[in-house]
Amino acid sequence: MKTVISIFLIIYSCHSQPGWNIQFTGTNVYLYSVQFMNSNTGWLSGQSGTILKTTNGGSYWLPQQSGTANFLYTIFFIDINTGWACGQSGTIRKTTNSGLNWASQTSTFTQYIYSVLFSDAFTGYFCGSGGTIYKTTDGGTLWTQKSSPVTGTLSCMHFPASALMQTGYISGGTATEGIILKTSNSGENWTQLSGTGGNWLFGIFFADNMTGWAGGINGALIKTINGGNNWITQVSGTTNRIVAMFFANQNTGWTVGYAGTILYTSNGGNNWSQQVSNTIQNLWGVHFIDAYTGWAVGWNGELVHTTNGGLTAITPISSEIPKEYSLQQNYPNPFNPVTKIRFSLPSPSEGGVYNVTLDIYDLLGRKIASLIPPLWGGQEGLSPGTYEVEWNAANYSSGVYYYKLVVGENTNNGVLYETKKMILIK
Numbered sequence: 001m002k003t004v005i006s007i008f009l010i011i012y013s014c015h016s017q018p019g020w021n022i023q024f025t026g027t028n029v030y031l032y033s034v035q036f037m038n039s040n041t042g043w044l045s046g047q048s049g050t051i052l053k054t055t056n057g058g059s060y061w062l063p064q065q066s067g068t069a070n071f072l073y074t075i076f077f078i079d080i081n082t083g084w085a086c087g088q089s090g091t092i093r094k095t096t097n098s099g100l101n102w103a104s105q106t107s108t109f110t111q112y113i114y115s116v117l118f119s120d121a122f123t124g125y126f127c128g129s130g131g132t133i134y135k136t137t138d139g140g141t142l143w144t145q146k147s148s149p150v151t152g153t154l155s156c157m158h159f160p161a162s163a164l165m166q167t168g169y170i171s172g173g174t175a176t177e178g179i180i181l182k183t184s185n186s187g188e189n190w191t192q193l194s195g196t197g198g199n200w201l202f203g204i205f206f207a208d209n210m211t212g213w214a215g216g217i218n219g220a221l222i223k224t225i226n227g228g229n230n231w232i233t234q235v236s237g238t239t240n241r242i243v244a245m246f247f248a249n250q251n252t253g254w255t256v257g258y259a260g261t262i263l264y265t266s267n268g269g270n271n272w273s274q275q276v277s278n279t280i281q282n283l284w285g286v287h288f289i290d291a292y293t294g295w296a297v298g299w300n301g302e303l304v305h306t307t308n309g310g311l312t313a314i315t316p317i318s319s320e321i322p323k324e325y326s327l328q329q330n331y332p333n334p335f336n337p338v339t340k341i342r343f344s345l346p347s348p349s350e351g352g353v354y355n356v357t358l359d360i361y362d363l364l365g366r367k368i369a370s371l372i373p374p375l376w377g378g379q380e381g382l383s384p385g386t387y388e389v390e391w392n393a394a395n396y397s398s399g400v401y402y403y404k405l406v407v408g409e410n411t412n413n414g415v416l417y418e419t420k421k422m423i424l425i426k
Contacts, residue, residue, distance in 0.1 A: 020277045020304040023058040031297040033075045034285045045072035045085045064099045078118045086113035107143035115157045119165035127154035135187045149192045160206040167209040173200030193228040203244040215242030215255050234269045243284050248291040256283035256296045266373035273369040275310040276392045312371045317386040322346050327405045327418040334423040337394040344386045353381035361402045398426045
């Protein structure tokens with residue numbers, strides 16, 4: 001007797017585009033977690049035991065048989081072959097062959113696992129509802145519960161690689177409290193940090209063992225630069241729930257959340273700007289493999305992908321070298337919701353290239369978007385010429401906005417500042 005296995009294959013063809021672009025997953029279930037090992041191979045997990053795998057950067061996805069119908073809120077691979085997916089009812093699934101087969105693992109925990117993380121093939125952790133924390137030192141064959149100082153929900157854990165997996169953090173909360181826990185001895189003991197506010201925290205990420213961020217309900221964003229001893233409130237510019245975050249380094253990071261919210265910073269969170277996600281779905285997971293290439297997942301099978309850090313496209317308009325600087329009026333103006341901004345760069349006085357930034361501000365002077373953050377073009381900067389940038393203001397309300405061009409030569413001699421007004425009418 002022949003066994004016929006039906007494999008669902010969806011091909012989605014697209015060229016690399018600036019900003020965030022939708023990739024077709026072939027499912028409409030809620031997706032909660034995403035992880036890529038490189039630019040080609042990655043996994044998604046979500047509702048009804050869903051696990052999907054891609055080997056070509058998300059152009060198509062193959063479903064894998066998880067062996068459970070429970071929600072899988074978190075997925076984590078330590079290498080291309082070995083990974084875990086965890087979720088509802090204490091479900092733990094492990095693969096050692098890149099997801100071709102998933103085997104069940106058990107612990108004494110039977111509620112919700114929201115985050116799983118491994119430092120190597122043997123040592124791992126998970127956390128979840130009721131302030132629960134577990135650790136394994138044998139790859140998940142045996143899970144041991146660790147003492148927790150809280151009973152609130154624990155949503156996300158992160159161990160910065162620079163801390164050699166000794167220092168780790170967990171975020172969570174209750175209706176009236178933001179919770180962050182810290183360990184300094186590889187998860188054997190956990191203490192609750194103070195000063196983390198009254199907003200339930202979901203995502204947490206540390207660039208190193210001292211510098212980290214956490215986000216939560218009501219658009220809450222907080223940052224520490226001393227290992228959690230003190231927390232600084234940052235202005236996110238949104239009231240939507242922030243669910244997950246990822247930083248490529250101490251300066252460059254993204255957060256994702258409800259209503260398709262994606263926020264971006266290029267200066268460690270001193271300023272956050274909204275990026276156009278091209279979705280209104282609630283986003284629950286985000287992962288980058290470098291400062292440019294990333295994915296975010298959410299409800300109803302949504303997956304968005306970027307290959308340039310989610311930034312707006314900058315297009316050379318003419319090869320002719322202008323005689324002087326210029327920042328033109330955006331067109332159309334008024335606009336709804338897309339407008340274009342053109343500027344010109346003459347030859348630098350001492351040759352070379354320019355460091356150019358182009359930012360959007362609201363009437364209160366708050367920076368709400370970075371169309372060209374510092375050194376957008378890499379260390380080389382921008383060459384002389386005329387350029388055009390498009391801004392999609394679909395996520396912003398009607399009103400008056402300002403765009404500011406800052407041009408600095410590579411020699412740091414001579415800096416041009418120019419600002420113009422534009423009007424968004426919806």
